[in-house]
Amino acid sequence: MRYLTLCVPLLAVIGPLWCQAQTTAPSVLHIPQLMDSVALRLQQHYIFPVEAGRMGTYVQGQARKQAYVALATDPKRVVKQLQADLQAVHRDPHLFVEYNPALATASRRSPQPSAEEQAQAKKYWVANNYLFKKAEVLPGNIGYFPFTGFVPDVAGAKPTISGALQFLANTSALVIDLRENMGGSPELVSLLESYFFPIKTHMNDLINRSTNDTTVFYADPAKVPFTVSMPVYILTSHHTFSGAEDFAYAMQMAKRAVVVGETTGGGAHPTRPVSVGQGFVVSIPYARSLNPVTHTDWEGTGVVPDVKVAAQQALTKARELALRAQHQRATSEQEKRQMDYLLDELATQRPAAKEPLSQLQLYTGTYGPLTMYLTGNKLFCKNADAGNLITELRPIAPHRFVLDDNAHAEFVQDSRGRWSHIRLYVSDGNVFEERRKERN
Template sequence: MNKIIFLLSMLLYTQSNYSQKKETLNEVDKSLLVSNIGQLLIQNYIFEELAFKMKESIDKQYKSNVYSKIVDPIKFADIINKSLNEIYFDKHLYVQYNPMLATELIESEKEEQEEEDSISTYREINYGFSNVEILYGNIGYLNLTSFVSDDEEGLKTIESALTFLQYTNALIIDLRTNTGGSPDAVAAISSFFFANTVHLNDSFDRSLNRLTEYWTMPEKANVILTIPIYILVSDKTFSAAEEFAYNLQKLSRATIVGERTAGGAHNTFVKPISADFVIYIPYGRAINPITKTNWEKVGVQPDIEVASESALEIATTKIVENLLLNTTDEAEIFNLNWQLDLLKAKHSILNLDLETLNNYAGMYDDKIITLEKGKLFYQRIGKPKFELEPMKSNFMKPKGNNYFKIEFVADSNKNIQHIIVYYKDNRKEKSIKKSI
């Protein structure tokens, strides 16, 4: 059922495209809607006491004619949501005018067809795996936009992505645009990060008075990644994505980088209120086995709190810095420092003035550096020419080439005397400046 509900929410129905739009509401419509919303809340909403208060609130406002002049169905949904939020602001709870979805839910009896439709939709979004790559410095990067399924094809997708990344130095999982999905998918992906069976989370279903436990399943993982994990989050990260970050943080398995997340810890399904309206109702709440609470309203607090747009830069830099702290091999230290300098240069764009660039131009033994249309170029005689970009005020590197970098060495009057070309294989060459 969770898979079907998630599919329906992923279809992105827009209010301007409803084919069966009801233009106006009459008093009978509104009375029925208010009554049905109240009953659905009492039967299902995770906090029973609040459900009664919400029902009492909308009943009272209806009887007081607060809704009497509202005939537009979209505005009616808006004012009902406002009434519910005044009792308790739950980001998962809302009423929506959506005839297409309401009809689909009412008429949907063929579970087999729904399952086929959901699989088709999962394939279209590649089971949430929008980007898998290896960043400079052998850092794995996974952009996960949703947690959709732990079915056979979903597991194959997870396996393929994580098998590709298993030999990286660390893994970055980007959840900055991930707004949630299935807790089963959260458990499935988490299973690739623990060698033993681990208790991740519990979910209490109020309507059924039932507690569901979620554990890792290492027997289903074809590879276990033991490398450090960094999870990128933003204030848009929501629901199941928050669970994933929260679980791994509390298990000391991941470092969270970015902004405090949105704060939605309730399991939700969607039900029809009428032929034109639906309601998204949180019916369950997460209970972490370690903290005995969850991230509802408070969000997940990052270990490293930075603006979300800087999270990738900070995470990659922190990974290399931590690798440096844990090695004594001189060759590896040189290589990591090389990577760190390049990372810092990549994320700290430096613009040098024309006077400085002109001072750098000249002939250096068998190397020539020229200033052309405001850009600096490097060329060894008889070899290809490279455009240079600044790393620091006195360091440049060839654009698109990470194999060497150039230091410009000046005298006390700031006149360039020579350059030193450093190579990734630990060689270096000094060349004296011959002319300007």
């Protein structure tokens, strides 16, 4: 069983058929028969049996009251009224009605894709590396793993996942980027989860009303060649949906990951089109997730992040959280200074308040091999020990600047308030000072 959202190549094959709505309608619709069929299909498939019964009873009652008689020659008006009546009884944005005879015919066929469709899908997944974009080690030994979907070809995707996580296995923290991930296969979700737990762990149930069964999903280390134990941060956005929400929600509730970013789209209920006769189709949510910790899911509410930030800032924020955690675990002052240096580097990605020109003027002078001078309203450094290399000082915080790719510089006052020396913070955690040469 698959979530509905990840069907890119298959929809390319069958989409045109589903979207060809027949314009010729029966001269008069048989309304009572239509409403009986709607009630029956809801009772058979809709995820909440009680609500299915309420909706079915209501539209059947409306039919007996002749509420749809004036609409019986206009399928579009029937769709509009039926949709409004169903939503009035029980609001569900995923439950909707349409008049589409071609789709109604297609929905009565086997839901399994043909061999040709499966071959096209396989070709698509391979050509797009199973939607895995890269595996990267960021400064501070932080792994970064972005991908945009959970493909249904679990066997094909597994070597790619294993290879990526093996590459990232020695990192101090791992950031999994789901900001553009629209979901997909719950089986692949379960496989990925299995890399992060040393023992078999209950993650999610998928309750299917159409087949009256429940699929229980476990993170199981027996399914994967190795497991990893570093802290995990999951990035989300409003676009994160369905199977990606499943992964984020389950990892969050199992206390295995910190979710950073925006509240997700809120799609926990897979939907399929079901023909109700006379060319009408009802898209019915037929399954739902049930988390073993919360005993609910994220439908309509989305996955609420532990740390809320705008999606475009989520990676920087996750890196900051990871570095601060490493700082707390550091066992030496040099390690702590390394983390401080990297945190300052992250600060350069955010706009820093510029110091006034009058303040920058106070920093000018010679500090050992370094000469600080102004050009226009910017502060520059000429480094005699580096062949008179010139770099622009970029502000991080008051009195503190990025000097070059390997060092930050902080201007320091003495007890008399004079800017008497600079403190140089190097990326390896070392700190040096240079006294300012007295002016004549």
